[in-house]
Each structure stands twice: as structure tokens, then as C-alpha cells.
Amino acid sequence: MDKKSIKVLVLSHSSELGGAERSMLDLFDYWTEQGLVEPHFVIRQPIKNLAKELRNRGWPYNAIHYTNWSQRNPSIRAEDIFRNASYNTKTIFAVEKLIKKIKPDIVMTNTIVSPWAALAAHFQMVPHVWFVREYGDIDHQHIFELGRKKMLQDIDTLSSLVVTNSKTLAQHVGEYIDKNKITTLYTPFNLEALERKSLQPVKNPFKHKDSLKLVITGRIAPSKGQSETAEAVGKLNNLGYDTELCVIGLPTDTLQQAIEKHGIEDKVHLIGQKSNPLAILAKADVGIMASHQEAFGRVTFEYMATSRPVVGANSGATPEMIEHGINGYLYEQESVKDLLEQLLHYARDRNLAKRHGYAAKRKAEKMMRGLYNADALFDKILAITSEKNKNIYPLNFSHRWLEYPGIAQKYIKDSEVISIKRLLYLRLRHRARIIVLWMLGFSDKNRGPVR
Numbered sequence: 328m329d330k331k332s333i334k335v336l337v338l339s340h341s342s343e344l345g346g347a348e349r350s351m352l353d354l355f356d357y358w359t360e361q362g363l364v365e366p367h368f369v370i371r372q373p374i375k376n377l378a379k380e381l382r383n384r385g386w387p388y389n390a391i392h393y394t395n396w397s398q399r400n401p402s403i404r405a406e407d408i409f410r411n412a413s414y415n416t417k418t419i420f421a422v423e424k425l426i427k428k429i430k431p432d433i434v435m436t437n438t439i440v441s442p443w444a445a446l447a448a449h450f451q452m453v454p455h456v457w458f459v460r461e462y463g464d465i466d467h468q469h470i471f472e473l474g475r476k477k478m479l480q481d482i483d484t485l486s487s488l489v490v491t492n493s494k495t496l497a498q499h500v501g502e503y504i505d506k507n508k509i510t511t512l513y514t515p516f517n518l519e520a521l522e523r524k525s526l527q528p529v530k531n532p533f534k535h536k537d538s539l540k541l542v543i544t545g546r547i548a549p550s551k552g553q554s555e556t557a558e559a560v561g562k563l564n565n566l567g568y569d570t571e572l573c574v575i576g577l578p579t580d581t582l583q584q585a586i587e588k589h590g591i592e593d594k595v596h597l598i599g600q601k602s603n604p605l606a607i608l609a610k611a612d613v614g615i616m617a618s619h620q621e622a623f624g625r626v627t628f629e630y631m632a633t634s635r636p637v638v639g640a641n642s643g644a645t646p647e648m649i650e651h652g653i654n655g656y657l658y659e660q661e662s663v664k665d666l667l668e669q670l671l672h673y674a675r676d677r678n679l680a681k682r683h684g685y686a687a688k689r690k691a692e693k694m695m696r697g698l699y700n701a702d703a704l705f706d707k708i709l710a711i712t713s714e715k716n717k718n719i720y721p722l723n724f725s726h727r728w729l730e731y732p733g734i735a736q737k738y739i740k741d742s743e744v745i746s747i748k749r750l751l752y753l754r755l756r757h758r759a760r761i762i763v764l765w766m767l768g769f770s771d772k773n774r775g776p777v778r
Contacts, residue, residue, distance in 0.1 A: 338434075338441060613635060616637055636684050
């Protein structure tokens with residue numbers, strides 16, 4: 328029986344083209360190819376590469392200026408806090424207006440860092456699905472204004488379904504979110520498309536024909552392990568194993584210092600960001616996932632899909648994808664010594680990389696066919712949007728979440744205007760949590776306006 332098509336409104340935390348945004352595009356590519364969804368997107372100003380991808384697909388979008396409820400460096404200046412709260416409140420109103428206009432069957436939020444569409448859906452009593460694609464704090468060093476516990480509890484309150492990108496992350500958020508609401512989705516990668524991209528012509532970054540060729544790709548940062556990988560490459564060469572490392576991503580001073588320290592300038596190739604890193608992966612023997620805490624590892628999957636074994640840190644969701652000694656090796660997180668020992672398997676036996684690469688490709692295929700695929704997720708979403716299940720999570724005005732965010736001046740009568748000074752005081756007093764219900768004419772005790 329054919330499944331019906333549903334209208335979906337999706338908020339992206341940015342208009343960049345990072346891993347979370349690419350995973351979102353992969354999912355909606357899969358669903359729209361089957362005629363399952365009619366998507367409409369909200370993306371963040373200023374407009375960047377994501378907008379082009381949406382236009383190429385003919386998907387409508389609205390660009391709005393908003394900030395996030397988690398940052399690496401949160402604003403502390405009162406005027407910045409006030410301005411951001413104003414932007415974010417206007418975003419809630421704008422999303423509410425969109426909901427009324429396009430009448431989506433469901434609203435979705437892509438990643439945990441921007442809650443504005445969730446709150447708008449809550450006010451409009453439309454079911455909401457929240458995609459949690461990262462830990463936030465322990466992987467990206469974000470600071471949550473409400474703290475991790477309260478943030479996850481609020482995600483629970485505002486969502487009919489919470490979708491994680493790995494079973495490992497599902498277990499992590501399950502400490503504070505109703506486990507019955509949590510499901511897992513492995514991003515529906517188009518394996519044939521990945522294979523085609525890997526075969527496109529590209530300049531080979533490696534210099535030596537017979538070297539062990541390693542590749543590591545992604546955002547370059549201390550937590551991503553590029554420097555410890557460079558150190559392991561230096562030690563491999565010191566042991567007499569000709570080894571090269573290609574680093575895809577914008578280089579940093581810390582990485583450059585590690586390269587110079589070990590005297591391996593001719594062994595490490597910094598090639599910057601590439602529009603098609605898959606073609607570079609195809610030139611390598613082994614992929615490295617050295618991230619200290621990876622929620623899924625899109626790059627890990629791409630290594631596997633291009634028949635490359637993976638040597639990865641034994642943390643986060645990486646062990647969920649790498650079977651030690653079968654399609655790669657796991658090493659003790661941040662241990663250069665253990666990373667070196669695992670890489671030695673491939674340095675000593677070049678055919679082992681090919682055997683493990685074959686197993687990696689089979690593992691990738693199995694993940695796409697398993698229980699955590701896009702078809703299974705759509706069935707769950709369809710159940711949520713059915714008439715009998717609509718609005719099973721009604722508004723709860725007493726819940727703490729509705730204390731955040733906002734300065735909803737448009738809801739305040741002229742005689743009830745609160746001064747800027749008072750608003751700033753409240754904003755700071757509640758650690759960036761002005762009570763939006765005050766502005767809406769509610770309060771926890773008497774649902775009356777606060778003076």
C-alpha cells in the first residue's frame with residue numbers, strides 16, 4: 328500500500344553545509360524521491376551554501392536571523408543578550424506564522440542547538456520531531472544556557488519523537504528523555520552515488536607509490552585528533568614504515584606545530600577543504616577517525632562506503648561502526664601509542680587493508696538495510712501525524728521550558744510596557760531565560776502579566 332505524502336516544516340540551525348546539514352539533505356532526498364514528503368525549510372541568516380542546495384532541489388525555504396541556545400562562547404554582554412533574545416523571539420513568531428500558512432503535518436528541528444521551531448510548534452499544537460545529531464558539549468564544546476539535564480528534559484517535553492543518529496547517542500540522551508520517544512536513524516546514504524563520487528578524477532595528494540596511505544577528514548580541532556594522528560605517522564616512519572597522511576580540512580597552528588615537531592613535513596599533506604573529499608578517500612589505504620567523542624561519524628561511514636578500513640578511537644559511536652579486527656581497529660582514545668600499534672597491522676600487511684576494506688563496505692550496506700533506516704522512521708512519523716495521535720503532547724504552561732526565551736514586546740499592552748532595564752535585569756537573573764509567559768500574559772502562579 329502506498330504511503331501518503333506529508334507536509335514537513337524543518338528548522339536548520341544554520342545555512343552552512345556541515346555534517347548535520349548534509350545528513351538532513353540525505354534524508355529528505357531519500358523521502359522526496361519516494362514522494363513521501365513536501366518539505367519547507369527555515370535556515371539561518373546570513374545565507375550560505377545550504378540555500379544553494381535547497382534551490383537546486385526546488386525546496387522552498389525562509390531565511391531568518393536567530394542564534395542558538397548553546398554556544399562555544401556564549402554572549403555575556405547585556406546588550407548582546409537582549410538583542411539575541413529579540414531576534415529569537417521574532418523567529419518563534421515567524422515560524423508560528425509559517426505554520427499557519429503552510430499547515431505542516433509535522434515540524435522538525437535538525438540538531439539540538441536551536442529550539443525555536445520546537446517552541447513555535449508547541450504553541451501551534453503541531454507534532455514536533457527533534458533530531459539529535461551530537462552530544463553538543465562533550466564533542467563540540469558547546470555550553471548550554473540551561474545545562475545539559477534541563478535542555479534534554481525540555482527536548483523531551485517539546486517532542487513527540489526524538490531521533491538520534493546512533494544507538495550510542497540514544498543511550499546517552501535516554502538518561503533524561505522518555506526512552507519510548509527515542510528512536511535511531513542511520514542517515515540514508517546513497518551508496519551508489521558515494522561510489523560514483525569516489526571515482527571522479529582528482530589530483531593524488533600522496534607522493535610515494537609504495538607508502539601506507541592514511542587519510543583523516545573533518546573539522547580540524549584538538550578534540551578531532553589530527554595532531555595525535557600526525558605524531559603516530561612520525562613514529563611509523565621512524566620505525567622504517569613509509570607512511571603518508573592526507574589531512575582534509577582547514578589547517579590550524581596546533582596541527583602545523585605537531586608536524587614540525589616530528590619532522591614530517593614531507594609525509595603530511597594539508598590540502599584544505601575539498602568539494603569532493605570522497606575522491607581523495609579513494610586514493611588512501613586506511614581512514615582515521617580520531618575524534619575523542621563522535622556521536623555518529625559521517626566521515627567514518629564514508630570511509631566504509633568507499634571500501635576503506637577505519638582505525639578509530641574507542642569512544643562515542645565509533646565502536647558501533649567499527650568491528651575490531653574485522654573492518655578496522657579501535658584504539659584507546661588519545662593514546663598515540665595505541666593508535667600506532669593498530670596502524671602497524673596495516674603497515675606490516677598491506678593486503679589486510681583490502682580485506683578489511685571489503686568488510687567495511689559490507690558493514691555500510693548492512694547499516695542501510697537494518698532496523699534504523701529512513702523507511703522505519705517515516706512509519707513512526709506517519710503514526711504521529713495520524714488524526715488519532717495528533718496533539719498527544721498538549722501545551723503545559725507550567726513547564727520550565729516556557730520560561731525560555733524571549734522578549735515578546737508585541738504581546739505587551741502599552742500600559743504594561745516593561746522597561747529595557749527591567750528586561751535586561753530579568754534576562755541576566757535567569758541566566759538567559761526571560762519568562763516568555765510573562766510577555767504572553769501568563770505566569771506559573773496566576774497566569775497574569777508580570778509588572
